[in-house]
Amino acid sequence: MTVKIKKCSLEDIQTLQEISIETFNDTFKDQNSPENLKVYLEKAFNSKQLEKELSNISSEFFLICFNEVLAGYLKVNINDALSEKMGDESLEIERIYIRNKFQGKGLGKYLQNKAVEIAIRKNKNTIWLGVWEKNENAIAFYKKMGFVQTGAHSFYMGDEEQIDLIMTKTLI
Ligand SMILES: CC(C)(COP(=O)(O)OP(=O)(O)OC[C@H]1O[C@@H](n2cnc3c(N)ncnc32)[C@H](O)[C@@H]1OP(=O)(O)O)[C@@H](O)C(=O)NCCC(=O)NCCS
Incomplete structure (x- = not known):
């Protein structure tokens, strides 16, 4: 069994787009609803948007391979790229997705x-993320990883307002 992580560059945009759409869907x-999902997928994962995110020095994407097969990806943000004003001492996990199988x-x-x-490595003291209140599997996973709920914010899936729980893990 081999597990490898590779940092994404602009060259990986198509792979990233495919796995982002597959795992989100x-x-x-x-x-x-299919309509709300379609609106979100087109907005979040179009090539221009991903190119912008990949070019942001405050964001990093990683692909993970299991036995040489693409299995998932991670996106982390710091500083200006944070989705919420959680402070420069924090790092956000914006996306963590493993393909179903x-x-x-x-x-x-x-x-x-x-x-x-x-x-x-970047001297941050907390890690945080937003997770949909109905995503019970992810919430259970984050709790297992030591995250606790510290807040909530709104999130739009198409035209539907949803609640994301903010979960935080203190590192020191
Ligand atoms: C949530 C997700 C990232 C977890 O990754 P995973 O590879 O399936 O989880 P792991 O195998 O690494 O599990 C790590 C630990 O969490 C626990 N865990 C994982 N999912 C769990 C669940 N649904 N309920 C309880 N515990 C769970 C495992 O038992 C394991 O515990 P251990 O360390 O004691 O062995 C993955 O299932 C996923 O991508 N889900 C769909 C996308 C998603 O919801 N992403 C998050 C969006 S906010």
Whole structure:
């Protein structure tokens, strides 16, 4: 069994776009209307948007491969790229997605550990994220990783306002 993590560059944009759409769709299609999902996918994962995010020096994307097969990805933000004003001492996990058939093999934990490693290296004292209140699996995973709920914010899926829980993990 081999697990490899690779930092994304602009060259990986198509791979990133494909895995972003696949994993978002698989995660949320059963609890959202096709119309709202389509609007979100087009807005969040169009090439221009991903190019902008990949070019932002305050964001980093990583692909994870399991036995040489693409299994998931991670996006972390600091400073100006933070989705919420949580302070320059924090790092945000904006996206952590493992493809369906690779879930439950420790890869989510591997990516979470990668985020912790980056945060420590950059002298951050907290890691935080927003997770949809109805995404019970992810919430259970984050709790297992030591995150606790510290707030909530609104999030728009198409025209539907949803609540994201803010979960935080203190590093020191
Ligand atoms: C949530 C997600 C990232 C977790 O990754 P994963 O690879 O499936 O999880 P892991 O195998 O690394 O599990 C790590 C630990 O969390 C626990 N865990 C994972 N999912 C869990 C669940 N639904 N309920 C309880 N515990 C869970 C595991 O048992 C494991 O515990 P251990 O360290 O004691 O062995 C992954 O399932 C996923 O991508 N889901 C769909 C996308 C998503 O919802 N992303 C988050 C958006 S905010």
